[in-house]
Amino acid sequence: MTVPDLAATTATSLEGRHALVTGAGTGIGAAIARRLAQAGARVTLAGRREAPLRAVAAELPVGSATVVAGFDVTDPAAIEQGLAAARAAFGPVAILVNNAGAAETAPFGKTSLDQWQRVIAVDLTSVFLVTQAVLADVRAAGANGGGRIVNVASTAGLVGYRYVSAYCAAKHGVVGLTRSLALELAKTGVTVNAVCPGYTDTPLVRDAVAAIMAKTGRSETEVLAELTAGNPQGRLVDPDEVADTVAWLVSSGAASINGQAIAVAGGEVMVG
Known part of the structure; x- marks a missing residue:
C-alpha cells in the first residue's frame, strides 16, 4: 500500500494516510484520534485497555479506525505485535503520534529508583521504542512528503515543576529526542x-x-485555581486544542515546521 501523493490533496487533508496514535483511549489521545479521522486519516487506536479504545472507535466514521489493544509502549514485543495488526488493517504507518504517558508525583528525596525508572520508561523510553519500530514506515512516507512524527510532551518538558522530577526529566528528554531526530530526518x-x-x-x-482534594481537604475550586494559576488564561486547556495543533503539524501545510516544541498552554510558557 502506498502513501497518497500530497500534491493532489489540500494543505489540511489527511485523506488515506495511516496514523498510529498511542494512548488513544482517553483524554488527549482520544481527541487526537477523533481529529485525525475527521481530516480523513485511517487511524490505529493503540493502547493497553481495549474497552476505552472501542468506545473511541465507535465515535469515528465507519472504516476509519482499527483498535490495537495490549499495546504496551514499554514492551518491544508488544509494540511489534501491535504494529503487525495495524499494518494488516491499514498498511504502513505515515503518521506517528507518541501520546501514551503517565505522571507520578513525589518530592525528589522520596522518589524511589523504581518510581524513577517506571516514569522514564513510560514517558521517554516508550517514545524511543515506538519511533524506532515505526521509523522505516514513516521514512517511506516521507518520500512523498507525508512522513510525520509528533511527540506529546508537556510544558514540564520546557520548564521545571516541583514534586515531579522524574516526569520533568522524561518530558525534557522527549523534547531533546524530538529535536535530534528532526535534524537527522530533515x-x-x-x-x-x-x-x-x-x-x-x-x-x-x-x-x-x-x-x-483527598490529601489536603481543599475544594475542587481551590485545587483547580492552583493548577491553572500559571496559565494567563486562567483555565485548563481543552484536549481538542491540543488535537488541532497536532492535526496542523501532520498536515502538508506544516511541511517546514520541524524540530519544534509547541506549548499549548495559554501563554504559560513562552520560548524564544
Whole structure:
C-alpha cells in the first residue's frame, strides 16, 4: 500500500494516510484520534485497555479506525505485535503520534529508583521504542512528503515543576529526542515535532485534582485555581486544542515546521 501523493490533496487533508496514535483511549489521545479521522486519516487506536479504545472507535466514521489493544509502549514485543495488526488493517504507518504517558508525583528525596525508572520508561523510553519500530514506515512516507512524527510532551518538558522530577526529566528528554531526530530526518520528507500542553482537562488531571482534594481537604475550586494559576488564561486547556495543533503539524501545510516544541498552554510558557 502506498502513501497518497500530497500534491493532489489540500494543505489540511489527511485523506488515506495511516496514523498510529498511542494512548488513544482517553483524554488527549482520544481527541487526537477523533481529529485525525475527521481530516480523513485511517487511524490505529493503540493502547493497553481495549474497552476505552472501542468506545473511541465507535465515535469515528465507519472504516476509519482499527483498535490495537495490549499495546504496551514499554514492551518491544508488544509494540511489534501491535504494529503487525495495524499494518494488516491499514498498511504502513505515515503518521506517528507518541501520546501514551503517565505522571507520578513525589518530592525528589522520596522518589524511589523504581518510581524513577517506571516514569522514564513510560514517558521517554516508550517514545524511543515506538519511533524506532515505526521509523522505516514513516521514512517511506516521507518520500512523498507525508512522513510525520509528533511527540506529546508537556510544558514540564520546557520548564521545571516541583514534586515531579522524574516526569520533568522524561518530558525534557522527549523534547531533546524530538529535536535530534528532526535534524537527522530533515532531508527525508519527514518532520518531527512536539506539542507541550499545560494542565489539560483530561481524566489524568481530574484524578490528580481528586487526589489533592483527598490529601489536603481543599475544594475542587481551590485545587483547580492552583493548577491553572500559571496559565494567563486562567483555565485548563481543552484536549481538542491540543488535537488541532497536532492535526496542523501532520498536515502538508506544516511541511517546514520541524524540530519544534509547541506549548499549548495559554501563554504559560513562552520560548524564544
